[in-house]
Amino acid sequence: MPNATPNTPVDVALASTPCDMDNVPLLVSSITALSERLAASNSHEDRLQLLAKAHALVRALETPRETMIRHLWASDTANASLAIGYESGLFAQMAQGGGIAKTAAELAQAIGWTDTSFLARILRHLAATGYIVETGPDEYLPTRFTNAMTIPMIGASYPFVLRTATSATAHLPEYIKPMTHSSGSKNRDTSTLSAFQVAHSTTLNVFEYTYSIGLANAFNLHLAGSSAGVARWFDQGFYPVEDRLLAGISNKSEGGGDVAPVLLVDMGGGKGWHIKEFGSRYAHVIREGGYRLVLQDLPSVVDDVSLDPNSEEKWKVETMAHDFFEEQPIRGARAYSLNRVLHDWEDEQCRQILHRIKDAMRPGYSRLLINEVVVPRMGAKYEVTSQDLCMFMFTRAKERTEQDWYELLERDTGLKIRHIWSVANATQSLIECEVV
Template sequence: MTETNGTNGTKAANGETTPSKVDVSIALKANDAAAVPDLLQEISSLGENFDSNDDQARIKLAMKARSLWKSLETPRETMIRHLWAEPSVMCALTAGYDKGLWAYLAEREGRLLRHISSMGYLKEVGANTYELTNFTRSMSIPVIGAGYPCIAGACVNALGQFHEYANLKGWKDPTDVYDSPLQHGYKTKLNFFEHLHNNPPYGQQFHHHMGGYRQGRPSWMDAGFFPVEERLIKGFKEAEDTTLLVDIGGSFGHDLTEFRTKFSDVPGRLILQDLPVVIEQIQKLDDKIETMKYDFFTEQPIKAMKPGYSKLLINENVIPETGAQWEATALDIMMLTLLASRERTRENWDSLLGKAGLKIVNVWTVANGVESLIECELS
């Protein structure tokens, strides 16, 4: 075995380092300096008539700004950001939320605040004096802040030790929710949801986090997304105990509550299904919404599918073959490591649903990176 000084080499799975043919000086140069002039021009053009109320314009400008930043950053700086800065700021933000009082943290834990400030999440206005930004102000809201201790405490080991799991399994995609990077990282036999709810308060924090994830994102019930009146309500045959909607794995009832708000006079039963431990945590829900304890890994108790009439609506990502958006690709990695699953392309969805005797009638999409509504019927 040939030893190297570690400056210019890669380490194999067995721990041995092999020399790299890439000179280390490349890590000290901008990632893509050639792209900078065009990016500056595009950012300037997008900024000329920027409308802060146009969300798609905001996202487009943010993506260009992100590209500029990453083009200017050196590989060495990217490495330090990934391995030092981002884990450290995750640590500091999580501690701040867990403490519950940013003012207390300002007085007692200046080291954490200094790093949070250096990462751009607080404004430093003097020695040991910081001013909240919209982000750190929002950290006091459970749907924003609660995800930090949940991910840090109950999920991050699955991502951090994924490479170990993949080496053990020969780099094959996991398909068993009881044999995934999560079980390897946390030395548990529980699946993801069992793992969360058996380690409180992570289960409740996760449901807050999912509520935060949905904030500001287009809803499938919005005008211009899925034609609810035409495709769902029109032709509904009302009878005693007829079910209109069953929300499977619906958490605390966010979707059905929204549906009741937007379509308050619609007849039919609205049923919210989730694990017993989730249903038992619900404190307030519209009287029209029924709750049902149910594990979606078991057979569905509501038998309501009729060919040519009933629909399965799947509010999920449909990953494009090219140009996938970063939120969707990040979620795909979370699905890989936590649930032995994946975010799917149209081809993946056709294959999966076809095996279940279903066909896709239409895929309703309003923007890249936002969940589509996949409308299905029995074949």
């Protein structure tokens, strides 16, 4: 036992003993009660509670050896198999014909593979891990999950993450040694290079690298997929848009003249999914007030944003090439928004971004809306904790606690946090700031 000490002996038999058998009856009882409650309520909150208990039951029943095999053998190979299934068109073919059972040979012919035997091995593993259903020897049915894998923002995420994040994850244990061990490796400057950059032997940041290897579209699809179904800050019951933004909006622009006033500037807004959805939600207000919505991002992002000139989107959203580290050209807008932007950057870069925005804001009028994770002191969800470690691997950044946000925004930047808004079961919050 390499990590055992004389004071803490660990019996090797522990590896083949269920992790928490004593808690299994209580978990089963909770699952039964929650199942009955969910059947009656169809509540999102009840579903999440039941899901958490189901995961806990699996962890309790598994032995440490079984958990290890699932983590290190099954999960990685399943992710690779899912990426293969998406890129080869396998899942699209399985969904054809209403999702009837098909053999490995039939599927190989449909996707143009000459090696049926290897496809059969992929299918067998996907069935063993529960992603498809085995109906006979080398015969399989798709599931709702694999049907969803044909949606690009879901399916494309797998090959994208495998090609970008997996190697960074593998480098993390070695990467952190200089931070945790006085005798750790000193052959690189971990204050400037991220684990991602070390893993890919590049000085480009994760965004530059992704675009340089032709994965820009996959990256944007992954961002859309990771946000699918997540509460938007402008959803009913989240941030009170009518009371906090629309009420009191000026009918004149900062520069005067005939230029229409700007309601919202979405900075680093990618392909514009958030701001276009916001525009659709409040189209009547925008139309009646003649307000402007502006999408800002780097030229490589916004130059190919498609806006149909025959649709209302043409007037709802303007695109503007802008680097948020540079001076903000739109001054005195009612609101500037940063959706999942600041978690990509360390505090020093965040301060630079925030000062640029602060300089453009009209005191007592403009709002800065920061849509980000606020990590709770206890009970953080794995979606939050895993994202926190991903941010560190990619950019040396992090997800921030409420204290972190107050220090960054009020102490370091001089902005005033008016309120932090959230809704039940949301993984992200909205931090509303102003200049006073």
